[in-house]
Amino acid sequence: MNHKKKQIIEAAQSLFIKKGFTSTSIQDILDVASISKGTFYNHFTSKNECLIELLQLIREEIVYERKLLATSKEASDKTVFIKQIAVRFHIDKKHNLLALFSSLPTPSTEDDELHIYINTQYLQEIVWIADRLTSIYGEFMKKHAFDYAVSFLGNLHFTSKVMYDVKPRALNVETIINFSISQLDKIIHTHSDDKPILFQTEYFHPYLEKPECSLKEFKLEMKQILKSLEQQIDHTNEPKTKHFIDFLYEELETEESRMFLLESVIQSLIHAVEGTDNERNARHLLTLLSYMEMEKQT
Template sequence: MNTKKKQIIQAAQTLFIKKGFAATPIQDILETANVSKGTFYNYFSSKTDCFMAILMLIQEEVIDDREQLARGKSNADKDVFVKQIAVRFHMDKKHNIVALFASLTNADQGHQELKTFLNQQYLEEIIWMANRICDVFGKEKQKHAYDDAVISFGTIHLTSKLLMDIDKTDISIEEMIYFALRQIEQIDNHPPFLQEDYFLPYHPVKDTADKSIQTLLKETLTDLDHRISMLKNDKLVYYHHFLLEQLKVETPNLFLMESVIYSYQHALQHTELEDKGNYIKTLFMQLIEEQKNR
């Protein structure tokens, strides 16, 4: 990372924890980092953008550490999984994340972009945990993976707080994680509460491996062919086939697709495919961004 950018991020993180996000003017960041206003705006469009850069940098550390732990090991290794979960908690402690988030308490309602970003990071952590639960405990856990991820995540956080409250701080986070995972090891005999489709709009693009967004969008629509026809909605079928035809060409007409995407999503509201419609719209917006950056 560029040295100046790193200086700004480190200065901002220190000030946000010390003074609070809303109470920290950009000028204070400039003085602490010893950079000019022009240098700041070379890297960040706003203070909110700078805060998100802090969180992205921390997230990159988490991903790197988790990949290091998994290198050369089986995906089903529970001990590796426990250490990977623990990475998040150790990283939060290292970067004083609790204090950093507390700095947002007095931020006004205008920082919707930041709130959306924080929500996305949280949901991506749940998605990651659900996928890893399937790796470790087998495909029979797939239907209940999101239930189990939320239960595990909540158990770890609440247990950690409880042990701090009763001054049992000698118990490691890894022990708490093993305790949480034991709660989900038994076979689930009840129907899943949280459906996988609920989380589709929040899946990060990086999980799609080498596929382009256009290819992923086309494959998602193709997989829905039969289910769309079963809804007996002629307009919806027309929208569906129009989008697929556009995605078959190298350069689809995004302007025409945009109006159809919104109609397509609207037609899927209050059906069993509503979450799929939201996911398809999310992918399309990512396709637009991808085309803009070319």
């Protein structure tokens, strides 16, 4: 992400939280970011699009942190799942998303772009939870996975709200997640195949995140990002980054790229450019790698 775009998003985020989304005008964003109207419209077509870009950045931060927690851990490790769920709470709090969302207007039409995006993110979270629950409890409950995911999420949200209402200082995210998981355990331990299914798997097919691309296309996009990073990074200050980029490029050139090595080096690259304008591109490499892994499994 270039400097100007980052500047606009940061200005918009501070205003959306301070004044509310509806009360913030594009002119307000221009004033705080110290940019012209033309510069804003070079990057965004509307205030809605600016917020969507901000939410996408936050989502990628969540995906990255969750993947980091799972590194070298068993997919069935319940403690990892608890920490991964907690990531969303902590990052939402960090970016003050509750205040931001509370200021959003109700959808004006059914095809309201902003609300479609937010709703899609929410449903994609259910897809992710269903997949993780299957990894934890086993394939035997896969056809019921979405029922369990919805039950878990509903229990988690309602328990959090009630605890906040009755004793806010006692609110501990990990404790509440653990409680919700223990409630789910009781349901799953009485699992039987003749249980009725409410949320059919096919209902969520539109919210599966894997794009329709081939391994070759994923590799090409990753190499384009690496080329861009190569041009933008000052390797004098960060000498290791050139080594990371060269290794990744060479590994992507091979017919059977070693996924575990790609993941390890990409995470090293992300760490090296953390806090810079190149961080988002580096993190996107990890997202593309996840898609490559999904494609190889199909």
